[in-house]
Amino acid sequence: xxxxxxxxxxxxxxxxxxxxxxxxxxxLPIIQLMILPWAMNLDIKNINLSIVDNxxxxxxxxxxxxxxxxxxxxxxxxxxxYKEALEHIENGSSDLIMxxxxxxxxxxxxxxxxxxxxxxxxxxxxxASIGGAYLSSVISxxxxxxxxxxIKVPDYKTxxxxxxxxxxxxxxxxxxxxxYFFVPGVLVLxxxxxxxxxxxxxxxxxxxxxxxxxxxxxxxxxxxxxxxKLIPFWIIGMIVFSIGLLVIWAVYGITSVGSLPLLYIVAxxxxxxxxxxxxxxxxxxxxxVQAMFVAFFFILIFILMSGLFxxxxxxxxxxxxxxGFTPVSHFIKIMRMIxxxxxxxxxxxxxxxxxxxxxxxxNAWAIWNYRKTx
Amino acid sequence: MKEFLVFVxxxxxxVFRDPRTLLIMFGLPVAQIVLFGFALTSEVKNIDILIVxxxxxxxxxxxxxxxxxxxxxxxxxxNIGGADIDKTFKKGGVQAVLIYPVNFSSDLSHxxxxxxxIITDGTDPNTAKTIGNYLTAIINAYQQVKFPSASIRYQxxxxxxxxxxxxxxxxxNFIPGVMALILMLVCTALTSVSIVxxxxxxxxxxxxxxxxxxxxxxxxxxxxYFILSLINFTLILxxxxxxLHIDVKGSILLLYMESxxxxxxxxxLGLLISNSTNEQQTALLISMMGMMLxxxxxxxxxxxxxxxxxxxxxxxNVVPSKWYFLIIKSVMLKGLGFQYVWKETLILILMTTVLLxxxxxxxxxxxx
Numbered sequence: 001x002x003x004x005x006x007x008x009x010x011x012x013x014x015x016x017x018x019x020x021x022x023x024x025x026x027x028l029p030i031i032q033l034m035i036l037p038w039a040m041n042l043d044i045k046n047i048n049l050s051i052v053d054n055x056x057x058x059x060x061x062x063x064x065x066x067x068x069x070x071x072x073x074x075x076x077x078x079x080x081x082y083k084e085a086l087e088h089i090e091n092g093s094s095d096l097i098m099x100x101x102x103x104x105x106x107x108x109x110x111x112x113x114x115x116x117x118x119x120x121x122x123x124x125x126x127x128a129s130i131g132g133a134y135l136s137s138v139i140s141x142x143x144x145x146x147x148x149x150x151i152k153v154p155d156y157k158t159x160x161x162x163x164x165x166x167x168x169x170x171x172x173x174x175x176x177x178x179x180y181f182f183v184p185g186v187l188v189l190x191x192x193x194x195x196x197x198x199x200x201x202x203x204x205x206x207x208x209x210x211x212x213x214x215x216x217x218x219x220x221x222x223x224x225x226x227x228x229k230l231i232p233f234w235i236i237g238m239i240v241f242s243i244g245l246l247v248i249w250a251v252y253g254i255t256s257v258g259s260l261p262l263l264y265i266v267a268x269x270x271x272x273x274x275x276x277x278x279x280x281x282x283x284x285x286x287x288x289v290q291a292m293f294v295a296f297f298f299i300l301i302f303i304l305m306s307g308l309f310x311x312x313x314x315x316x317x318x319x320x321x322x323x324g325f326t327p328v329s330h331f332i333k334i335m336r337m338i339x340x341x342x343x344x345x346x347x348x349x350x351x352x353x354x355x356x357x358x359x360x361x362x363n364a365w366a367i368w369n370y371r372k373t374x
Numbered sequence: 375m376k377e378f379l380v381f382v383x384x385x386x387x388x389v390f391r392d393p394r395t396l397l398i399m400f401g402l403p404v405a406q407i408v409l410f411g412f413a414l415t416s417e418v419k420n421i422d423i424l425i426v427x428x429x430x431x432x433x434x435x436x437x438x439x440x441x442x443x444x445x446x447x448x449x450x451x452x453n454i455g456g457a458d459i460d461k462t463f464k465k466g467g468v469q470a471v472l473i474y475p476v477n478f479s480s481d482l483s484h485x486x487x488x489x490x491x492i493i494t495d496g497t498d499p500n501t502a503k504t505i506g507n508y509l510t511a512i513i514n515a516y517q518q519v520k521f522p523s524a525s526i527r528y529q530x531x532x533x534x535x536x537x538x539x540x541x542x543x544x545x546x547n548f549i550p551g552v553m554a555l556i557l558m559l560v561c562t563a564l565t566s567v568s569i570v571x572x573x574x575x576x577x578x579x580x581x582x583x584x585x586x587x588x589x590x591x592x593x594x595x596x597x598x599y600f601i602l603s604l605i606n607f608t609l610i611l612x613x614x615x616x617x618l619h620i621d622v623k624g625s626i627l628l629l630y631m632e633s634x635x636x637x638x639x640x641x642x643l644g645l646l647i648s649n650s651t652n653e654q655q656t657a658l659l660i661s662m663m664g665m666m667l668x669x670x671x672x673x674x675x676x677x678x679x680x681x682x683x684x685x686x687x688x689x690x691n692v693v694p695s696k697w698y699f700l701i702i703k704s705v706m707l708k709g710l711g712f713q714y715v716w717k718e719t720l721i722l723i724l725m726t727t728v729l730l731x732x733x734x735x736x737x738x739x740x741x742x
Contacts, residue, residue: 024659032667039671039690041681042500063530089537090710092700108530115531122536123546123707127678133507136532143530163487164517168506171463173496181499186667193663201655289567290394292658296563297402300666304409309676311501313420313469319413333466340497343464 003220007228015232025198029190029240033183033247040182047131049073050085050094057105066142067098072134082119089121096120096131172257172340179252184335185308187244188270192302192328195237195271196295199278203229204291207282226367230275237271238264257342266338266348269355270331276362277327283369302328327358377586381594385568389598395564399602403556403610410548411618418504423447424468426454429478433520437490440512441472447508463495470494470505538623538708549614550702551675554695556610557633558640558669559662561603565644566661567654568595569737574654592737596641603637604630623709632705632715635722636698642729643694649736673699697721 015022049067053060068075076094079085088094097119101107107114118135120128173180206212215225241264248254256263278295285291305319306312306328312320323329330351337343337351345352389395423441427434442449450468459471473491475481481488492509494502538546569592572578581591611629614620622629644661651657671677672690679690690696697718704710712719 020653020656021659024656024663028659028664035686036667036671039682039686040677042677043681044678046680090704090708091714092704113531115533117533117535119535119537121538123538123703132534136534139530139532163521164482164513165487165489166510166513167489167491169491169493170496170499170502171460171493173499173502176496176499176502178499181497189667193666197659197663201658205655285394288654289571289658290392292662293394293398293563296662296666297397297405300402300559301405301409304406304414309670310414310416311418311498313422314415314418315413319409322413336497337464337466341464341495343466347465 004224004228007220007224008231011228011232015236025194025236026240026243029194030243030247033186033190033244034251037179037183037186037252040186041178043178044127044130044134045072046074047072047096047127047134048076048088048094049131049135050077050079050088050097051075052079052082052085052097052099054102055100055104059105059108060100063100063139063142067135067138070134070138072131072138086119089119094121095128096135098135180254180340181336182308183248183252183254184339185306185332187241187248188328188332188335189303189306189308190244191237191241191267191271192274192299194240195233195274196278196281196299197292198236199229199233199275200281200285200291200295201288202233203279203282204285204288208287222367222370226279226363226370229279230272230363233275233278234268234271237274238268241267241271254339256339258338258344259342262345262348263335263338266331266334266352266355269352269359270327273327273355273359273362276359276366279366280362280369283366283371302326305329306332308332324354327355330354330358377584378590378594381586381591382597385595385598389564389602398560399564399606400609402560403606404613406552406556407549407610407613407617410552411614414548416547418501418508419446421447421470421501421505421508422450422468423470423472423505424450424452424454424462426471426473427451428453428476429474431479433479433482434474436520437474437513437516440516441509444508444512459493468495469498469501470509472509546618546620546707548675549618549620550699550706551673553607553610553633553702554636554673554675554699555669557603557607557637557698558673558695559666560606561599561637561640562644562647562665563658563661564602565596565599565641566647566651566657568599569645569648570651570654570657573652588737589734592645592734596645599641599644600634600637603640604634607633607637620707622706624705624711628712629702629705632698632701632719632722635719635726636694636701639694639698639722639726639729642726642733646729646733646736649733649738669693669695672696675699692725694722694725697725 051064051067053064064075067073073096077085077088079088082097082099085094085097085099089097097117099117099119101114101116104114104116116139118132120132122128170176203212206215220228245256245263277298281294281298282291285294303309305315305323305326307323308328312323312329315323334343334348334351334355337348389399425438425441427438438449438451441447454462462468462471471493473493475489475491478488478490490513492506494505496502569578572581582588607630611622615622647657647660651660672679672686672693673695674690679687679696682690701715701718701722704714
């Protein structure tokens with residue numbers, strides 16, 4: 001036990017000696033946490049629309065006015081031909097083209113219906129497809145209020161014809177703000193980056209510099225050495241986590257709905273799992289660059305599979321299984337449950353069980369894989 | 375020239391000696407393409423929804439069947455009270471609850487209208503909004519068929535056309551972003567350790583006392599990574615074409631020229647980091663931990679840039695991958711020519727020049 005005390009003393013001295021690394025460990029995540037979530041917004045706003053009106057009738061004008069006033073669209077150009085409008089799509093200034101054919105109004109009256117073309121820049125992914133859907137819904141709304149329809153169905157209100165009204169309520173986040181979703185996730189992510197990278201680097205550094213030999217020839221036991229490495233980084237991780245929670249409260253006004261001690265228990269367990277991961281990586285690598293690369297490879301995959309950016313349940317089955325094998329996905333899930341919904345211990349116990357299993361397996365594997373003899 | 379080649383060969387050997395470097399160089403692109411191509415999707419599917427049917431009549435069960443028939447929802451049915459809804463959400467079992475009131479269909483036939491209540495879990499706003507849209511569409515479609523009197527005589531129909539992406543291939547949105555992301559991170563990280571490593575190991579002195587010009591040491595460092603990054607790019611391109619079935623619409627030559635330029639930008643950034651730090655650990659922390667999230671976010675392929683506050687939009691302008699992303703989209707997917715991307719190209723050239731100049735200024739040829 002005394003040995004462990006000395007080891008810890010040594011580790012802390014080393015950490016505090018290197019001011020650059022220490023500053024980076026604390027400042028990088030905090031600065032990123034303060035800035036990046038502002039950029040994470042999936043709302044679709046300001047969809048740029050080019051209109052080609054070949055009809056110039058009163059109905060086509062009404063439709064265009066209606067679209068312009070819907071609030072979703074910014075009409076950036078009224079072009080004489082489809083080709084001109086396509087130019088706007090090509091140089092990126094426009095996302096959608098709506099083309100009203102000539103004879104639009106006439107056909108609408110004569111045949112009862114008229115099709116109009118919407119061309120979507122489908123490379124611009126969600127923005128364009130949602131833009132297309134918005135446009136269709138504005139148009140179908142226009143249909144209902146179309147003057148001629150109003151006249152034809154005068155007894156709309158009096159005749160009971162069955163009308164289903166849908167009421168929506170969004171719980172835990174009534175305004176559906178994205179910050180509630182992303183901020184806890186980003187904190188987990190930054191914790192993962194520090195925990196994963198720093199431990200992986202630290203042991204390998206001793207290997208690279210050659211000081212590990214000196215430790216290996218002492219009577220220090222394997223578990224003492226590994227604990228000596230884990231504890232300082234665990235403490236740093238928890239400090240970063242606490243500062244992170246403060247930043248979340250100060251910058252975003254988000255406080256945990258659920259119990260704070262529970263949150264710390266989960267974070268503590270997660271850090272142990274993560275440090276185990278870092279240790280494991282370091283036992284497989286000879287130098288810092290290798291350790292960084294291996295850690296980076298896994299962490300990038302963890303992040304993409306974790307459900308931070310895209311929902312896990314939408315993934316195909318095999319991907320969901322892989323996602324289950326990343327500790328990050330469980331922690332992000334728990335963070336959101338506790339912080340936003342106030343879930344209690346019994347709600348998260350299965351997820352917590354996963355994290356503890358990861359902690360156990362990864363650390364055991366790392367200790368087993370660490371050799372005192374080279 | 376001969377000395378130069380010897381140097382380049384030395385660098386190549388050092389890169390290939392370590393399989394873990396190759397893991398990053400070639401394993402990462404493959405993994406990313408597979409993930410982005412097949413696993414990650416911005417579409418929302420498999421939504422767990424709890425339907426509370428307090429009415430249990432023909433209409434409510436017909437609507438429930440309609441919801442079940444789509445492959446967006448996984449339906450559970452249970453009659454629970456209002457207080458239990460909160461518990462269910464807290465457990466995380468469902469993302470939405472749909473409630474039919476008692477007397478749903480009799481209200482509908484007698485009073486002409488009835489209400490359906492939908493509660494969504496707002497902790498995931500994107501899913502919550504999507505659920506709302508899906509359910510509204512399903513219920514409205516049901517109404518139109520069931521009560522045709524409410525439908526409309528004169529109709530404007532829309533005919534959407536997907537430009538550049540007729541089959542609506544979802545991975546198409548991600549591929550240019552993944553390209554920019556991987557090249558940027560891998561290229562910068564690899565070069566960022568190159569010089570600092572020699573400094574740390576002390577071999578830099580040997581290089582500097584050699585009859586070789588110090589600047590050429592830098593160039594010789596950059597050449598292998600330049601070539602490897604081009605191979606890397608080719609690998610990503612081949613995977614996107616053959617695995618994800620994305621057609622390259624524009625000129626391959628232009629695509630390669632632009633990518634070479636972007637790789638140069640990243641190399642310059644890597645060299646700058648390498649010249650400004652004294653330890654590999656610091657260099658890698660900056661190029662990986664520091665750059666990963668900003669690159670993911672500011673490239674603009676996950677979060678739309680125009681939604682960001684202006685100050686962050688301004689910051690995004692200094693991220694090289696943003697410009698490369700725009701170029702790749704135009705050239706590769708839209709098939710546009712150089713006249714549409716010259717502005718972005720110019721910006722990348724400017725960035726490269728600036729980064730390289732600072733990197734060279736910071737390159738110390740004397741040892742302290």
